[in-house]
Structures are given as structure tokens and as C-alpha cells.
Amino acid sequence: MSTLEDRLERAQRVSVGEAAAQGAARFVKAAEEEKLVDVAFARVDSPFGELLIASTRKGVVQLSLHGYDQNETLEDLAHKVSPRIFEAPGRLDEVRRELDEYFAGKRKSFDLPLDWQLSHGFALRVLKATARIPYGRVSSYREMAEKAGNVRATRAAGNALGGNAIPIIVPCHRVLRTGGGLGGYGGGLPMKEALLKMEGAIL
Amino acid sequence: MRPPPFQAFLDGHREEVYRFLTGFVGPHDVDDAFQETFLSALRAYPSLRNETNLKSWVLTIAYRKAMDSHRGRGRRAVPVEDLPEQPSRGSHAEDHALWDLVQALPGKQRAAVVQRYAVGLPYKEIGAILDCTEEAARQNVREALKKLKEMMS
Structure with a gap:
């Protein structure tokens, strides 16, 4: 017969990873609906390795080339733009599409709004x-x-x-x-x- | 301290918050409470200053939010057999019944028990979250265990 404390502690060994991940995904959607996502980012494949792209409501604010430390880039964006920054690939679908077309040689200019706030x-x-x-x-x-x-x-x-x-x-x-x-x-x-x-x- | 990107904060603490709320508000209300907790954290996030322990910070929000919504709703009696299968409650039927008893504890004792056993926090941190001393946190857990034993006998 295990003690009461042992029985309570069993809850710690049960995985909540998946339920918490689903809750987090729902939360990001709710945050978008509440207009609380200031920066959305996505990681995208390219012929030159994985790129990180980030957009504000104004437009594309950063594109980080392969080889740069992505965590550092995100920390930097959190500090300089807003810490309300989320991985929300849906918000970058158009950017991804135009980049894909460009790398495939099918696009000669980008038709994307830009946010220039990182340059002065x-x-x-x-x-x-x-x-x-x-x-x-x-x-x-x-x-x-x-x-x-x-x-x-x-x-x-x-x-x-x-x-x-x-x-x-x-x-x-x-x-x-x-x-x-x-x-x-x-x-x-x-x-x-x-x-x-x-x-x-x-x- | 500069707050890290919210995505990193969310990824780093979502499981602890989920664990706490599952034990504290029960499997029916955990999802709503989880959303409310992180939305509230997100609203306050850009003005965070000198917050050295983000885990305690978000668990404090979870505790307060859950207490508020609990008060607003009033307690609901949920028959044990109607509860959905909850992985965080373990697979033993007797553990399910035990966690249902935890639900009947007063707020602060319930929070202390959940933080101690389901989340696995030290008393010092529990005290910080419940806004009391380490010793008072320990006392809350002792009281809660005593009540649980009474309920079980």
C-alpha cells in the first residue's frame, strides 16, 4: 500500500506534453484573434538552407539567412520590435510563396509590404x-x-x-x-x- | 531582464501550467483556464520589468485566474464516471478518485498540494506563488493531506 504522498506524486510522471502543445496552439490562435501577435515568424526551406522570416502588421521586418543563430535573431526582434513574437507560419504564407517563386526563377520582383523599422x-x-x-x-x-x-x-x-x-x-x-x-x-x-x-x- | 520572445516563454512553461491547472481546476476546465492564463500573461508581457523567475510569474497568474473563475462559476459537482480520460491523472482508477477529492480542498491548500505533488515545486517557490512564507506553504500542504486522509476514511 503506497502512501498518500506517493500516490499524489504519480501525477508528476504522467506526460502532459501533447495536451499542453495543443493548448498552446489554440492559445496562439486566440492571441491572433485578440490582435496580440506583434511579430509572426516562420522557418522556411530554400536552396540556400533554412531561412527565418518575420513580419509585423506592417510587413516583412526581417529575413535571416541560413547560418545565423535563429534564437539570437528572435531575442533581438523581441527586444527591438516587440516581445509578443510567435511562430505563426500562416501569417507568412504569401512571403513564403513569393520566395519559392523567386528561387524557382519564376519571380523577378517581390510584391510584399516591408517594415523598415530596423534601419535608420x-x-x-x-x-x-x-x-x-x-x-x-x-x-x-x-x-x-x-x-x-x-x-x-x-x-x-x-x-x-x-x-x-x-x-x-x-x-x-x-x-x-x-x-x-x-x-x-x-x-x-x-x-x-x-x-x-x-x-x-x-x- | 528583457523578456524573451513570448514563443520561447510559452514553449518553456506550457507543461508546468497545464499540469498545475489540470490538478487545480480539473480536467473539464483546464483548457479554458490555460487560455486565460497565457492571454493574461501576454497582455502584461511587454511591461514586465525585473522579473527574474518567469515560471513563478506565470504560475501565479494561473493560480489567480483559476481562483477568480472558480469563484465566478461556483463549484460544480461532477460525477466521477463522467470525467473524460485524463492522462495527467494516471491510469489508476484510485488516482482518479484521489484527484477528485483534491478538487474539494479549499483554494490555497489545493494550490499548494497540486504545486507540491503534481508540478513538483519546492516549498520556497510555492510560497512565492501563493504570496506566503515557505513555512506557511508547508503548513498548507500538511493541512491538505490531513483533510484528504479524513475524506478517504
């Missing part, structure tokens, strides 16, 4: 100029600096592009070093080269 000042102007470089074309750090209003700030333009929160959709891969060198890329130079080849910008 000169960097924001550089990135907005970058967003206008057409598919299949390339530009230079110097030209982006000029478009952002300071032709001599080539290095700052490079830094702005390095800090691009929404790569691929804001096509910083289309910006090369003055003179034609590939420059840098957060996803690695082979990825930059592959994107430019796919777009027909380089051979």
Missing part, C-alpha cells in the same frame, strides 16, 4: 535605393552611397548593406564593389554569386 538614417536610404535595383542588374557601393546622399560614404554604404535586415527581398546581393569585385555577403559569397547567376547578372 543613411543606412535606411541606402537600403531603399538598393530595393530599387532591378532583377538581373548590379550596382556598386559607391552608387548606393551617392543615391543615399553622400557619394563619399562608400564604406558606410557597405556597412548599411551588411546590416540589411531583409536580404534577398531587399537585394543587397546586387551591389558589388566599384570595379566589379563581388564584395561581401551575409549568406557567404557562393550564395551571392549563385543569386547573381540565377538572375543572369553575371556569367
Whole structure:
């Protein structure tokens, strides 16, 4: 005969994992209905590995390339945008669809609202100029600096592009070093080269 | 402290909250209480400051929410045979009956027993959640065990 305490403690050894997971999924739906989801994120497959995409009500706020620490990215979003951040892939269906089409070579421009709140000042102007470089074309750090209003700030333009929160959709891969060198890329130079080849910008 | 992404907080504590509420409000009401707890936590979340123990924080919300809704609804007698199969209650019929008796305990004692045995918290943490001392938490559990034994005899 086990003691009363032993019998009560048995409850601890019973798994509630599945019931709690279902409760959590229902809760996320309720949170969306109550408009309490400030940032929705999803992990999506791509030819360049898993990407993490995040949207606010305004639009896409971040795309994190494969190789970046996803937890760090989410912590950063929680701090800079809002801690009410949820994995809610349904809210990113359109983003995923356009990215799939782009990687399949079937889409030449993105038709997605963007939330620029992670960029400011000169960097924001550089990135907005970058967003206008057409598919299949390339530009230079110097030209982006000029478009952002300071032709001599080539290095700052490079830094702005390095800090691009929404790569691929804001096509910083289309910006090369003055003179034609590939420059840098957060996803690695082979990825930059592959994107430019796919777009027909380089051979 | 900067609050972590809510998704990480939810993933990290959903099982403890579910365990607590299953024992505290019973299998019929656990889902509603779970939703209310996390919605309430989510509303307060962006203004969280200096909260070092998020587990205690969310279990405190669960306790208060469950007490409120319990009061509002009034107690309902639920025949044992009508209860759905609840995994968290163990597979033994005698354990089901025991947890039904737990439901009849007064709120604070019930919360203390559930936190001690079903969640497995130390008395210090139980005291923090119930807003009493560690010794008072221990005393609540002792009282509850005594009452349970009386009910069983």
C-alpha cells in the first residue's frame, strides 16, 4: 500500500506534453484573434538552407539567412520590435510563396509590404535605393552611397548593406564593389554569386 | 531582464501550467483556464520589468485566474464516471478518485498540494506563488493531506 504522498506524486510522471502543445496552439490562435501577435515568424526551406522570416502588421521586418543563430535573431526582434513574437507560419504564407517563386526563377520582383523599422538614417536610404535595383542588374557601393546622399560614404554604404535586415527581398546581393569585385555577403559569397547567376547578372 | 520572445516563454512553461491547472481546476476546465492564463500573461508581457523567475510569474497568474473563475462559476459537482480520460491523472482508477477529492480542498491548500505533488515545486517557490512564507506553504500542504486522509476514511 503506497502512501498518500506517493500516490499524489504519480501525477508528476504522467506526460502532459501533447495536451499542453495543443493548448498552446489554440492559445496562439486566440492571441491572433485578440490582435496580440506583434511579430509572426516562420522557418522556411530554400536552396540556400533554412531561412527565418518575420513580419509585423506592417510587413516583412526581417529575413535571416541560413547560418545565423535563429534564437539570437528572435531575442533581438523581441527586444527591438516587440516581445509578443510567435511562430505563426500562416501569417507568412504569401512571403513564403513569393520566395519559392523567386528561387524557382519564376519571380523577378517581390510584391510584399516591408517594415523598415530596423534601419535608420543613411543606412535606411541606402537600403531603399538598393530595393530599387532591378532583377538581373548590379550596382556598386559607391552608387548606393551617392543615391543615399553622400557619394563619399562608400564604406558606410557597405556597412548599411551588411546590416540589411531583409536580404534577398531587399537585394543587397546586387551591389558589388566599384570595379566589379563581388564584395561581401551575409549568406557567404557562393550564395551571392549563385543569386547573381540565377538572375543572369553575371556569367 | 528583457523578456524573451513570448514563443520561447510559452514553449518553456506550457507543461508546468497545464499540469498545475489540470490538478487545480480539473480536467473539464483546464483548457479554458490555460487560455486565460497565457492571454493574461501576454497582455502584461511587454511591461514586465525585473522579473527574474518567469515560471513563478506565470504560475501565479494561473493560480489567480483559476481562483477568480472558480469563484465566478461556483463549484460544480461532477460525477466521477463522467470525467473524460485524463492522462495527467494516471491510469489508476484510485488516482482518479484521489484527484477528485483534491478538487474539494479549499483554494490555497489545493494550490499548494497540486504545486507540491503534481508540478513538483519546492516549498520556497510555492510560497512565492501563493504570496506566503515557505513555512506557511508547508503548513498548507500538511493541512491538505490531513483533510484528504479524513475524506478517504
